Amino acid sequence: MLITEAPFTLRKWTVKEYRKLGEMGFFHPEERVELISGNIIRMSAKGTAHTSATRRTSTLLRDLLENLAAVYTQDPIALDDNSEPEPDITLVRIDPFDYATHHPTPSEVYLIIEVADSSLAYDREIKAKIYARSGIADYWVLNVNDRQLHVFREPADDRYQSEVILGETANISPLQFPDFNIAIQEMLPPIISN
Template sequence: MQKIETTLPLRLWTVEEYHRIAEVGIFGADERVELLDGKIIWMSAKGTAHTSSVGRTNKLLQNRLGNRAWVAIQDPVKLNERSEPEPDIAVVKVDPLDYADHHPIPPEIYLIIEVADSSLKLDCETKGKAYSKAGISDYWVLDVVSRQVHIFREPSEDGYQSEKILAEDETISPLEFPDLRIQVLEMLPLVSRS
């Protein structure tokens, strides 16, 4: 019996081609997409819990890091020639031109944080593998539904070798800033006590 190939060959895009597609207006103004492993993927809609967590985490990191790092919110990072995701939060090296001439690349990235309300599997698996292959040493997925954070470290070609899940009452420090102690609860949306 002959085996039938079920996977179709895909035409993968480069970051340069992705930029040209955007420049000619192929994507609508309201379309939220990003390039991951040569594939253009739809970004999840942002719920209120997602927006709240991104805002709280941004403010917390800005206040505590000061001038030690640049905190980028939902801006592109260039992982390689086929991946340019737009993580919810990227803590990157300070650049004298404020990244006016390029998007941050892996050697300039201290920490990536994705906030998941409906995208936990995508963030932990698909994006996690892309960040790991690019050598991002500290990757966090803030799960606003379960009110916990997944901490991914020890990147490899096959994915992160270490994953820890911390509850909202636990504390974490970024690898590059061990003096910065963050309680998970500080990054989560406030809960109504009615």
């Protein structure tokens, strides 16, 4: 007998239900999870290269953009009713109330950066799909292992029409801030020789 459909369906969660689970203490306080397309995803542990790149990049962006944009690290953004990811770095429009009443929405997001050490395929495929679907115009994946930056632009439906891979010696400018030139090497952890 050939089975053409799965004998079960997964139960999808809404952002409202996901938040309620958090309020009820369903997740361990140190458990890192995020809601992606209705699925509660356990996030992988952060290695030292990941932590270093996240810290270096967020500091670089804060220093560069000063009062032009807010730089959030591993904070939630509200994409839709079924996705509330926590990108490694999000460049958002400054809110005078510091988003006290809501998480930043796609119209308030200038740039999302995911730092990938063990999560490259997930960030390039799954996360790119939800960010494109939400209309995030500028999405970068900083690949710390290969010392490259994957730049995704031109969202259409649930994919990006443009993906460019830049090496560590290249420079990049955020779409929203074209006058600011960022050296990719400055975003990456330094190479320490023994």
